[in-house]
Amino acid sequence: MERFLLNIDIFYKNFKIYLSCFEDLFKKKGIKTIIFYKEISSLVEKLEDRDFIKFRKYTDFDDLKEQVLNFSKEEIFYINTFDEKLVLLTNELKKLLNLPFTEKYEIFRNKDLQRKYLLESFPEATVNFQKIDFNKNEKLGIDFPCIIKPTSSAQSSGVTFLQNIGDFENFKKNISNLNKNLEARGFLKNDFIVEEFIDGEIFTLSYFVNDFGEYFLFPIVKVKSVQDLGIDDFSNYVRIIYKGLDLELDEEKLDIFIKKHIKIFGIKNTFVFHDMKKTNSGEFKTIEVNGRIGGYRLEMYKETFGVNMLSFIDKVGHLNIKENIFFATFAFYSYKEAIFKGLDKNLEQEFKKMKSFFSFKIISGKEGKKAGFTKNGFSALANLKLKTESETDFWRDFDFVEKNYKNFLLLE
Numbered sequence: 001m002e003r004f005l006l007n008i009d010i011f012y013k014n015f016k017i018y019l020s021c022f023e024d025l026f027k028k029k030g031i032k033t034i035i036f037y038k039e040i041s042s043l044v045e046k047l048e049d050r051d052f053i054k055f056r057k058y059t060d061f062d063d064l065k066e067q068v069l070n071f072s073k074e075e076i077f078y079i080n081t082f083d084e085k086l087v088l089l090t091n092e093l094k095k096l097l098n099l100p101f102t103e104k105y106e107i108f109r110n111k112d113l114q115r116k117y118l119l120e121s122f123p124e125a126t127v128n129f130q131k132i133d134f135n136k137n138e139k140l141g142i143d144f145p146c147i148i149k150p151t152s153s154a155q156s157s158g159v160t161f162l163q164n165i166g167d168f169e170n171f172k173k174n175i176s177n178l179n180k181n182l183e184a185r186g187f188l189k190n191d192f193i194v195e196e197f198i199d200g201e202i203f204t205l206s207y208f209v210n211d212f213g214e215y216f217l218f219p220i221v222k223v224k225s226v227q228d229l230g231i232d233d234f235s236n237y238v239r240i241i242y243k244g245l246d247l248e249l250d251e252e253k254l255d256i257f258i259k260k261h262i263k264i265f266g267i268k269n270t271f272v273f274h275d276m277k278k279t280n281s282g283e284f285k286t287i288e289v290n291g292r293i294g295g296y297r298l299e300m301y302k303e304t305f306g307v308n309m310l311s312f313i314d315k316v317g318h319l320n321i322k323e324n325i326f327f328a329t330f331a332f333y334s335y336k337e338a339i340f341k342g343l344d345k346n347l348e349q350e351f352k353k354m355k356s357f358f359s360f361k362i363i364s365g366k367e368g369k370k371a372g373f374t375k376n377g378f379s380a381l382a383n384l385k386l387k388t389e390s391e392t393d394f395w396r397d398f399d400f401v402e403k404n405y406k407n408f409l410l411l412e
Contacts, residue, residue, distance in 0.1 A: 005033045008081040008090055017299045021308045026052030028311055031077045036064055068093050078313050087291045100211040103266025108291040111151045112193045121264045125286050127196035134175055145197045150190035159234040160375040181377025200279035206297045208313055209267045217318040220246045229405055231335045235374035242326045257284045326394035327387045330401055331380040334371035338411035342367050347408050354397040356388035
């Protein structure tokens with residue numbers, strides 16, 4: 001009997017890497033991929049069905065549901081999406097097909113519900129929060145400094161650090177523009193919450209939870225915020241991975257931390273992208289839990305270790321990394337509201353001469369385009385990747401990129 005991975009919508013950025021992972025899944029496990037897409041693009045038009053992948057267009061959820069229900073439960077290896085906006089939909093499809101699904105899957109698009117359930121059952125892993133209705137003249141019940149964020153956006157869009165009541169009033173004045181920017185990126189009808197600020201270092205956990213609530217953990221990634229560069233925003237400008245990073249988090253404590261989240265939310269049959277902080281006092285605090293492969297992790301593990309995350313769907317345990325590899329992905333965000341005029345070409349050449357230089361790519365940076373903070377709904381303009389086995393070369397080049405981070409984008 002043929003088995004299929006059903007992937008809902010195409011992730012266009014770095015699609016060649018995604019395609020190679022689908023092909024690898026076919027070669028190693030005989031799993032074919034069916035990609036259901038809603039909008040026709042030049043990418044889809046150029047790709048033809050192959051032995052390992054097929055493309056199917058759908059018009060709306062009812063049409064998608066009808067097509068997916070043509071598959072038997074036994075034929076489906078996994079239902080996947082890389083699009084955060086479609087995570088609830090994939091869980092609904094699993095439910096319709098009587099496949100295991102996350103019991104409280106609505107938490108994947110509602111940060112307020114995540115906080116609510118954790119406060120009830122695992123309060124030490126979260127913080128107090130307050131839902132805000134901007135149509136009412138509500139008073140803040142959370143002390144400063146604090147964070148205000150949309151409940152269902154992604155990539156730090158709209159997340160803002162509030163130091164005082166003046167910051168909150170300015171946020172309210174800008175709410176209309178923020179909602180327009182969020183809607184332009186497909187994040188509609190956002191509610192907002194204010195929550196206590198969590199100090200400490202940011203880590204992201206990627207794991208797959210099987211039908212029985214057991215998990216497989218991929219290498220831990222450390223993340224740094226643009227606030228560390230003195231930028232008044234809340235986006236994460238670099239993701240770092242290296243052998244030994246996992247030792248920075250107590251293994252037994254982390255295992256308990258993950259298992260409690262799985263139990264509280266009833267997580268099953270899904271990848272999980274779990275943002276957390278290790279506070280200055282050593283506590284583990286959840287920032288967000290999402291039911292998908294997130295944060296470009298499919299590319300990151302493929303480029304760093306040659307690992308295809310999709311091949312570990314039926315595994316339990318954790319991925320042992322033997323290679324002494326240092327890897328970082330820098331995302332270049334605007335550090336002010338401005339017009340993007342391009343890149344510093346001299347600095348670009350200096351970056352490319354670095355011993356640990358791996359790749360550089362424009363993401364959404366188009367000359368003449370308006371650029372701004374992620375807290376106002378804008379996204380990254382470019383990214384730069386470093387990869388090397390030399391710890392000395394890595395940290396020297398890493399420091400050079402950090403030092404020149406705000407010099408690279410030409411903004412007026």
